[in-house]
Amino acid sequence: MNPDSIIECVPNFSEGADESKVRQIVASMCVDGVRLLDWSRDADHNRSVVTIAGAPGPVMEAAINAAGMAAKLIDLTEQTGVHPRIGAADVIPFVPVHGVSLAEAAMLARQAGLQIWRRYGVPVYFYGAAAARPDRVQLEDVRRGQFEGLREASLKDASRRPDVGGPELHATAGASAVGARTFLIAYNIYLASGDISVARAVARDIRASSGGMQGVKALGVLANGRPQVTMNITDFTLTPMHRVHKAVEDLARQHGVSLGEGELIGLIPQDALGADSAWADQIPGFDPEAKILERKLHHPIDWPGI
Structure with missing residues (x-):
């Protein structure tokens, strides 16, 4: 990749009511070389969205850290909200900004997903340009049934099992959808x-x-x-x-x-x-x-x- 490469990551977390938890998740993403561009929480959707950008390696590490902190703080068995979700760190998309191709962003997503499983035991589904299967390109197809439905389906239906880890979801943190896409x-x-x-x-x-x-x-x-x-x-x-x-x-x-x-x-x-x-x-x-x-x-x- 170009030494001046910039990639954006816009992780979505299934917590918007407890500001303390959201602040801890955002703070866990503070890695040298990563810029915090925006973060917001919505109590009604019970969801928070963070935007970071920087060099690919540090941004990937920040996203992995956040997935671990979300798994520690968020219990989906007690979580409800307007927005569909399958995981504590629900969606982690990597978006090329400068000097990075979509294919390279997809490779980064694959590496991040593997580390999220290895470090924190949270299974991962790859979507978008990082999808390992054609039926998982669309995020809504991955999220079908949400946490509760996917928790059962992943055990009974081989086609619903995670790409990394599983087949069972994490008991409280569910699974993360990690992908690469253009601007959304x-x-x-x-x-x-x-x-x-x-x-x-x-x-x-x-x-x-x-x-x-x-x-x-x-x-x-x-x-x-x-x-x-x-x-x-x-x-x-x-x-x-x-x-x-x-x-x-x-x-x-x-x-x-x-x-x-x-x-x-x-x-x-x-x-x-x-x-x-x-x-x-x-x-x-x-x-x-x-x-x-x-x-x-x-x-x-x-x-x-x-």
Whole structure:
């Protein structure tokens, strides 16, 4: 790899209610050469998302450390939340930024997954560009049944067993999905009124798997007691963000509902903002300096104290 290579890692953890636990997990990622770009927690989704970047080796080590700390602190048998999950360190994606190919990011994911199993006894499923099997490319296929369903299925069905470790999941930390992918944008839109049935109908019509927009994954959920369309935009070059916002607005209007505020989880690439950035104006307090990856690389944030 290029000596100036930069890779991003955006691990998601199944804890958003206990700030102390989240801070400990984030702090465990403090490794020389790794920059902390963003972290946030959501109590209703019971989920936290962290964004780090740096040279591939240190970033991999930081992600492995975090998986171990999450396994120590999070007990999935007592955890509930809006967001689907299979593990304490639920998803660990590696994203090439500069001087790293997607294939190299996939190799890094494979190495990280092996170490997570060896060090902490947490089984791993590889997904995205790191998938070892074609039926595990899509994260939602890996996560089918969530922790409770996968815990049973991995013992009874050989096709559901982890790629590394197992066949049983870790008793309290479940399993981790470790992968490599291009940029993904986690974008949520609240509905100003209506109920979860409207959010679900809008999500069904917009997501690619139902014949909607290319590169869009969507669910209708209740978040903070309000209906929300929660989305992952897996290819903003195919489906720009302003088009996603307009489509959700039009579909909601068909149900007699207007849109509330938007929400971004984590960072976005500069190119995703686009010439038509009115969609971002619907996000309270949106600050390009704080939410655009290329800018944050030059202005990382401090690691949290515990």
